[in-house]
Amino acid sequence: MRRWNGWGDEATQVELPAHGGAFLAERVGAGQRLADASLEQVLARVPQSRLVTRHPLVSIDAEVRVRHARGQSLPDWLAMRSGDFGVFPDGVALPETAAQIRELLVWAQQQDAIVIPYGGGTSVAGHINPAAGDKPVLTLSLERMTQLLDLDEQSQIATFGPGASGPQVEAQLRARGYTLGHFPQSWELSTLGGWVASRSSGQQSLRYGRIEQLFAGGKVETFAGTLEIPTFPASAAGPDLRELILGSEGRFGVISEVRVRVTKLAEQEKFFAVFLPSWQQALAGIRALAQARVPLSMLRLSNAIETETQLALAGHPEQIAWLEKYLALRGARVGKCMLTFGVTGNRAQNALSVKQAKRILRAEGGVFTGTLLGKKWAENRFRFPYLRHGLWEAGYAVDTLETATDWSNVDNLLNKVEASLRQGLADEGEQVHVFTHLSHVYGEGSSIYTTYVFRPGSSYEQTLVRWSKLKHAACQTIAGNRGTISHQHGVGRDHAPYLAAEKGELGMAALKAMAQHFDPEQRLAPGVLLKTHE
Ligand SMILES: Cc1cc2nc3c(=O)[nH]c(=O)nc-3n(C[C@H](O)[C@H](O)[C@H](O)COP(=O)(O)OP(=O)(O)OC[C@H]3O[C@@H](n4cnc5c(N)ncnc54)[C@H](O)[C@@H]3O)c2cc1C
Structure with a gap:
């Protein structure tokens, strides 16, 4: 069963080896363990749903709401471990068809509700967390839409439901001798729709391409109607509508069908x-x-x-x-x-x-x-994410962040990001252990992926303050030194304040106009991608 307060399957444990514990203690000090809340304690805190009418596809069960309330960022982790979740969704919709998604959008409008599209909930940038506000929040989970709907073997294009997770995608394709070849480290839980909506990159992007290259077309249900994107091997017919949907982070609509370019399994x-x-x-x-x-x-x-x-x-x-x-x-x-x-x-x-x-x-x-x-x-x-539990048990918090830049700037940016994190808690006399890898390389540059380990404070609040200081210092360094605010994790809420630095005023206005076009009442994922909602 999936953990309600951390990564992955409950049956899988990855512990920090004794030697590793000593290594970290030498670098950041002895671990400091905070107490975890139990599921029962959290369930007791779930308020009554603000949705006044009922819908057969919407669950208001407290545990279902808890399990769809947070992603996997470090602040999410702290919220889940402390039991202080903040806002819970008022209901979780579980459609099985595109027609049901459309029906749910109409229903949400009648309830004057906010809608948050939800794939695998593996966001590490605050994409799927409901924000405080007057309106009820409906999280729309695609977890029942996981089927391979069609495989055009001549064209090597597969059509899937948007909620298919990595293992579900690969199992259905491998049974027919194909692979998508998209393996983000979150592969076990993340979904096709989520990959497209947040411009994901898999570990073998060098051969198969990022999701941008794999996404061939599909359907999106918006408040302004259904957007159909046909597949073409290439087209010069004006701007490519796929680019509107890639990285749209649920702001423009709900992806209800995804067509992807697949490859025969390699020898x-x-x-x-x-x-x-x-x-x-x-x-x-x-x-x-x-x-x-x-x-x-x-x-x-x-x-x-x-x-x-x-x-x-x-x-x-x-x-x-x-x-x-x-x-x-x-x-x-x-x-x-x-x-x-x-x-x-x-x-x-x-x-x-x-x-x-x-x-x-x-x-x-x-x-x-x-x-x-x-x-x-x-x-x-795919086991590394489980080590977060082992580290937490041993009294350490771990987080990662990533960017990309041209080769001429890789070394400079990498060193500056590492330095900003390493010095980030100096005012508290705390050490931060920081290290980096390059894992997506291009002719003109590379991604930079940095991991940092630090000691939690004496309370969850203090730990969150420590994380905020580190995250802000690193993001400012990235934005000020020719790095993109995200190479693969997306913008969400956590990176939204830094987006304008790379899109510019006119670019931001264009994105806002697009959100306004597809979602005139601004119900979809407010605050995600675009900081303000005006
Ligand atoms: C341990 C770990 C490792 C990770 N490794 C990688 C990695 O290697 N590469 C990488 O790219 N990312 C990685 N991530 C980040 C994350 O897995 C990706 O952003 C992933 O694409 C999110 O997919 P999801 O299905 O979980 O989407 P969610 O987290 O559920 O949602 C992400 C965003 O997409 C939107 N969305 C989801 N489904 C739909 C839909 N059908 N229609 C419209 N909008 C939708 C949501 O509203 C939200 O804004 C990692 C995360 C973790 C926790």
């Missing part, structure tokens, strides 16, 4: 780990791989601190000591950086790609360790 897939002696050599290597367009399916480069942290948290200290010895003998010592890469395709092409990658990385001093570490990465790729 072979392999992942490798390489260690580069220094960050500068690693950076030169990954940039060269991207710009030579070596057909790899995934690339992830950890900076020296992330490499050290990953090895410490991996457990098995004896095996890691052996690995360190081997690497040192070959020139990768203190300051080394781990690069994981994958190849997916037919055997002959993969062999060529690996050969080309080896040549480029060896020129930068790369030490290859074979496929064992790569295999471990692939096995554990």
